[in-house]
Structures are given as structure tokens and as C-alpha cells.
Amino acid sequence: MKTTISEVSKYVGQEVTIGAWLANKRSSGKIAFLQLRDGTGFMQGVVVKSEVEEAVFQTAKSLTQESSVYVTGTIQEDNRSPFGFEMQVTKVEVIQAAIDYPITPKEHGTEFLMDNRHLWLRSRRQHAVMKIRNEIVRATYEFFNENGFVKIDPPILTGSSPEGTTELFHTKYFDEDAYLSQSGQLYMEAAAMALGKVFSFGPTFRAEKSKTRRHLIEFWMIEPEMAFYEFEDSLKVQEEYITHIIQSVLKNCALELERLGRDTAKLEKISVPFPRVTYDEAIKFLHEQGFDDIEWGDDFGAPHETAIANHYDQAIFITHYPTKIKPFYMQPAPDRDDVVLCADMIAPEGYGEIIGGSERIHDYELMKQRIEQHQLPLDAYKWYLDLSKYGSVPHSGFGLGLERTVAWISGVEHVRETIPFPRLLNRLYP
Incomplete structure (x- = not known):
């Protein structure tokens, strides 16, 4: 047998x-x-x-x-x-019979292991991380399927940038310019106007010259978009989704968590509702903690996010960021135009932002104004403007970075261990 x-x-x-x-x-x-x-x-x-x-x-x-x-x-x-x-x-x-297998039971340096990533995957530790990643993927499909979402696949080659940044991989698309997608969000908004609640799950690319333990050049994103969902509705979905995948990993990957030495008590603490702090409150808190390097209008760095999350020992939402540091498509707060209805979900234990989301602008004139303010080409965004022109509704969405989430749940320090073949600033091999 x-x-x-x-x-x-x-x-x-x-x-x-x-x-x-x-x-x-x-x-x-x-x-x-x-x-x-x-x-x-x-x-x-x-x-x-x-x-x-x-x-x-x-x-x-x-x-x-x-x-x-x-x-x-x-x-x-x-x-x-x-x-x-x-x-x-x-x-x-x-x-x-394998002869002279290069990765022996002794200690090896990180660069050596990364050069032999195709073999390093066989180790107990990497096996455990990949099994946890797989469980998070399985639980993701389970959650969205059970809650009435439709899986949609946005294109990887695009003609424009949803974030309006220059951190894009450029390529030629026959006789015109194209870019590797940094997010499927704009296309998912179009899908939400057709199907109500949708989600995508695919690779994204960021040409950031960053070497931190939280960054990859190529990574995977889960991006839901929901028609008729306002800001608070979206936060509720995010809480429920995160708690669902954590409970699934705790239930189905106990052996793998033990193998990694993960303190599961910290994961068991994660429960809804998540604490919420506004950007204004976060700035005040950081100043009280001695972070004099940050002022209102600055984006948070890793030390700032860690300090805030550690104060709560729980996944938290930081909401209502300044308009000027967020993308063009975010809905302004109803009572002030200098902040937007957005939230970053910050994981505890120093793992940083794992979700970014917002309510999207659904007013045609305001969307057109924001596109012009960000000096984006109107021709390239004509199709996106159509969404706020023909039967627009309040809608919200978010994006979760899979590798950061795997790192947090598995307790792995660096995201390079949470994807089978990481693409880093100076690594395209193997």
C-alpha cells in the first residue's frame, strides 16, 4: 500500500x-x-x-x-x-543517491542559503513556513467564497499606475509603454461595479530600492473591493478576515507553528474589534513616547508603527491619514478635507503594515480634480473615470500583503523566507 x-x-x-x-x-x-x-x-x-x-x-x-x-x-x-x-x-x-548535498545540518550564512534557495526549501523550517503560507491562501479563498465575493483576475501588464508613483517596472508593449502592475485595485473597482463584492489574488511588483526585512520586489496581494460598502463596513470585513486566517492557521498548522517556535498565545490574543487610533492621535502618542523626528503630515516608518502596535499588543487600525500622503482615489473625510477615509492595519510584534485600505471617491468631478492635481494623464484614466460617471456608488476596498502576513503569523523575521523564490533588490537568482 x-x-x-x-x-x-x-x-x-x-x-x-x-x-x-x-x-x-x-x-x-x-x-x-x-x-x-x-x-x-x-x-x-x-x-x-x-x-x-x-x-x-x-x-x-x-x-x-x-x-x-x-x-x-x-x-x-x-x-x-x-x-x-x-x-x-x-x-x-x-x-x-545524492552526492555532496550542499546544505548540511551545520549553520550556513544567509547569502549561501539564498543562493541555494531551490534546495533550502526542503528544510524543516522552510517547509513549515510554506505550509503556513498555503493555509493562509486556503483560508483566504474560504473566507471570501463564504462571504459572497467573486474572484476576479486583474491584468499584470497595465498602461498606468494606481498609486501615481514612479516605482514601476517599465516594459514595451509592442509600440507603447506598459508597466508591471503594482496593484490591481482600479480594475477591481470596475469589477465591483459589475459584481458587487470581488477579490483578486495575484503578483504585484514594486521597483522600490529598499533592503528592509519587510520589502520584496515581487510579492502577492489579496485585494477585495466592495460596492455599497462605506469606510466602517470595510474595516469590519478586514477584522473578520484577519481573525479567520489566524484561527485557521492555529487549527490546521499547529505542528508547523511548534516547529518554528511560534508563541501562539500572541496570535490567540487577536480578536475583534481591533483597536483604532486616528493619525492625529498616533502623532500625539509618538511625541509623548519621545519620537521627535515625526511631524503631522509625515508618513510613519517602521519604528513608529512598531511603537504604536506594541502599545496595544494587538493588530490595530490607524485611520484618517493626511490627504497629501495618500493616493488620489481616497474619499475625503466628511468633516475635514485634509484627511481621507483610510486605514492601515498594523500587526503587532514589529511586523508593520499588513493591510492598506480606504473608501474610494465616487464623485466624478472630485475624482477628475484629484487626477489632475496628481498630474496624471486623463487619457490613461478615462476608463477609470467612467466608473464614477455611470451609476457610481459608495465603495471601499483594501489590499493585504501576503508575505508580510505570513511572516507575522509564522513568527519569521524576514519576508524573504515567506515566498518560495524571493525577488530582492540585488537578487534575481535562482
Whole structure:
């Protein structure tokens, strides 16, 4: 019977065969302990010399790291192992013997590991991070599907910038200019006017020359847009979404969180409603904490966000940022025109902003005015202006950065470990 490591609990007391790789090994004259992995998980295989043919024991004893094998044996419960099961091996068939595998159990430098990212992914730690990432993706689709959202795929090649910045990757689109998308938001607004509640999930690109632990050049975004949803409605969806994915990871990735040494008590604290502070209140708080380097009208940096979030020990919303530091499409606050109806969700423990969102302008004249104020080409935005011209309604949306969210929930320090093949300022390999 062929099976996988993740399924062995169904076969206790039975003999099965698993295709696996040898992650590590230790042996003595009488017993060999094989640390096996098959992509679905990790499990120990025990080969006892007195219970198998001599050739089987010698094969097991001579196996090299990352050799591929078929192992056959009986599944037993093992309460000493976090996994809970092990295999009493009776047969080992070598598929390919790996020679001089470069990533050994010793310590390696980050650059070496990044150069060997295609192999580093096989490690227990990276396996755990990718499983948590996968669970967040699964729970994302679950949440939006259960709440009546329609999945829409915006284009990756665009002719304009939703943020109005120069941090774009330029390319030629036959005889005209095009850019790699930095956000699908404008297209998602068009979809929301057709389908009500929509979400996208895809790659985005930012040509920021940043080397911080929070930044990637290519990353994945979840971007919902909701017709007839005002600012407060959107905040409620964001709270519910974040708590849903956290609960899903706590429930379905307990082994992976344990492997990463994650303090799950900190995740268990995350519950709705999230605290909210206005930008004005945040500036005042920072001044009281001795941050004299920031004034009203400045955007927050990582130290500022961390100080604010740590004060609450919870994910929080910072709302009502100054109009001048936010994109052109954000709806002004009803009682003052110097701030907009927007919010950044800041994760605790120093992980920074994971969501940015706002109510969108739905007045045609105001939208046209803002586009002109930001010196954006009206021709390129004509289609977007049509949305506020033909049956416009109040609508809101937000964008969540997947890799930052994975880093926070898994407790990993740097986002380079939260995407399979990171693209960094000085890294396009492998």
C-alpha cells in the first residue's frame, strides 16, 4: 500500500510504502534512524539490524542526505515525537543517491542559503513556513467564497499606475509603454461595479530600492473591493478576515507553528474589534513616547508603527491619514478635507503594515480634480473615470500583503523566507 507521511495515521499497525527523501540520519552498529520527508511532512523511520536483511541495514546505514528512496515498513504510534508516528522499516529501495548535498545540518550564512534557495526549501523550517503560507491562501479563498465575493483576475501588464508613483517596472508593449502592475485595485473597482463584492489574488511588483526585512520586489496581494460598502463596513470585513486566517492557521498548522517556535498565545490574543487610533492621535502618542523626528503630515516608518502596535499588543487600525500622503482615489473625510477615509492595519510584534485600505471617491468631478492635481494623464484614466460617471456608488476596498502576513503569523523575521523564490533588490537568482 503506497501512502504519504501526512496519511500514515490511517495505517497504524499496517505495512505501507512511502516515497521520500532522507533529510538526516544517525546510526549505530545495531540501529539506524532515518529522518524522512516526502513533501507532506517529516517522519522517522527506524531500521533495526536484527529485524531486517543485512543488505537492507547496510543500505540504510550508507544513505546520504537528500537521497531519494522508497521505504517500506509498519506504522507505529510514537508519543515521543511531535508528529506522533514512526515507521519500523523493513525495506529500503534507493531511487537516486545524492552526492555532496550542499546544505548540511551545520549553520550556513544567509547569502549561501539564498543562493541555494531551490534546495533550502526542503528544510524543516522552510517547509513549515510554506505550509503556513498555503493555509493562509486556503483560508483566504474560504473566507471570501463564504462571504459572497467573486474572484476576479486583474491584468499584470497595465498602461498606468494606481498609486501615481514612479516605482514601476517599465516594459514595451509592442509600440507603447506598459508597466508591471503594482496593484490591481482600479480594475477591481470596475469589477465591483459589475459584481458587487470581488477579490483578486495575484503578483504585484514594486521597483522600490529598499533592503528592509519587510520589502520584496515581487510579492502577492489579496485585494477585495466592495460596492455599497462605506469606510466602517470595510474595516469590519478586514477584522473578520484577519481573525479567520489566524484561527485557521492555529487549527490546521499547529505542528508547523511548534516547529518554528511560534508563541501562539500572541496570535490567540487577536480578536475583534481591533483597536483604532486616528493619525492625529498616533502623532500625539509618538511625541509623548519621545519620537521627535515625526511631524503631522509625515508618513510613519517602521519604528513608529512598531511603537504604536506594541502599545496595544494587538493588530490595530490607524485611520484618517493626511490627504497629501495618500493616493488620489481616497474619499475625503466628511468633516475635514485634509484627511481621507483610510486605514492601515498594523500587526503587532514589529511586523508593520499588513493591510492598506480606504473608501474610494465616487464623485466624478472630485475624482477628475484629484487626477489632475496628481498630474496624471486623463487619457490613461478615462476608463477609470467612467466608473464614477455611470451609476457610481459608495465603495471601499483594501489590499493585504501576503508575505508580510505570513511572516507575522509564522513568527519569521524576514519576508524573504515567506515566498518560495524571493525577488530582492540585488537578487534575481535562482
